[in-house]
Amino acid sequence: MPLKRVAPEEAKRLVDEEGYFYVDVRSVPEFEAGHPEGAYNVPLAHLGPMGAEPNRDFLRVMEERFGRDAKIVVGCQSGVRSLQAASILLQSGFQDVVDQRAGFGGAPGERGWRQLGLPASTGAAPDHTWDGLK
Numbered sequence: 541m542p543l544k545r546v547a548p549e550e551a552k553r554l555v556d557e558e559g560y561f562y563v564d565v566r567s568v569p570e571f572e573a574g575h576p577e578g579a580y581n582v583p584l585a586h587l588g589p590m591g592a593e594p595n596r597d598f599l600r601v602m603e604e605r606f607g608r609d610a611k612i613v614v615g616c617q618s619g620v621r622s623l624q625a626a627s628i629l630l631q632s633g634f635q636d637v638v639d640q641r642a643g644f645g646g647a648p649g650e651r652g653w654r655q656l657g658l659p660a661s662t663g664a665a666p667d668h669t670w671d672g673l674k
Contacts, residue, residue, distance in 0.1 A: 543626055544638045548653045551613045551640040552576070560611040560638065563602070565625040567592075568670050570617060575644060577659035579615070580605070581670045584625045598625070599632055601673050608633045615640040618647045 546554070554560040555578065564571050564579040571581040582601050585592040606612060612634065616622040619641045626639040644660075646652030654660060666672040 543623075543630060545619075545623070545641050546613075546638055547641055547650070548615075548656050548658055551615065551638070551653075552658050554611070554613055554638060558611065560613045560636075561606060562613045562615060562640075563606075563625075564644070565598075565614055565616050565621050566644070571664070571670070572662060574654065574660050574662050575664070576615065576653050577661045578668070579664070580668045580673065581664065582673060583670055584616070584621045584628075597674055599628065602629060602634070603632075605673055609635055611636045611638075613638045613640055615653070616643045617645045618643045618652070 555562050562576050562579040564575045564581050565584040567583050567587045582598060583595045584598055585594050614622040614626045622639050622643060626637045629637045642650040642652040644653045646655050
């Protein structure tokens with residue numbers, strides 16, 4: 541299945557109307573600073589003393605929590621990490637993965653989730669946080 545990329549408004553519609561899960565692949569501190577309301581945090585990488593380090597548990601947690609047949613929208617800060625994460629998921633057998641362009645913070649030439657005024661939060665249910673999911 542080819543990778544589908546959508547604008548933030550379409551990502552919100554997919555979550556609200558078609559039962560997609562929104563998975564934010566940013567680091568824990570980025571997620572805690574603000575994220576789409578209702579998002580799950582499964583970081584693609586963790587911030588360490590030497591910079592970003594790949595999250596070795598990313599795929600395991602995605603498979604255990606959502607399953608390969610789940611409908612998933614993947615987002616990040618600007619659309620770079622989410623594109624990478626969506627590609628990894630599709631290559632690993634996930635069937636319905638959509639990448640949200642422009643992420644939470646926006647990208648050159650395109651406003652992100654926050655700039656569009658879409659619902660955002662700094663809090664999350666424990667089962668939506670990385671600590672609760674891992």
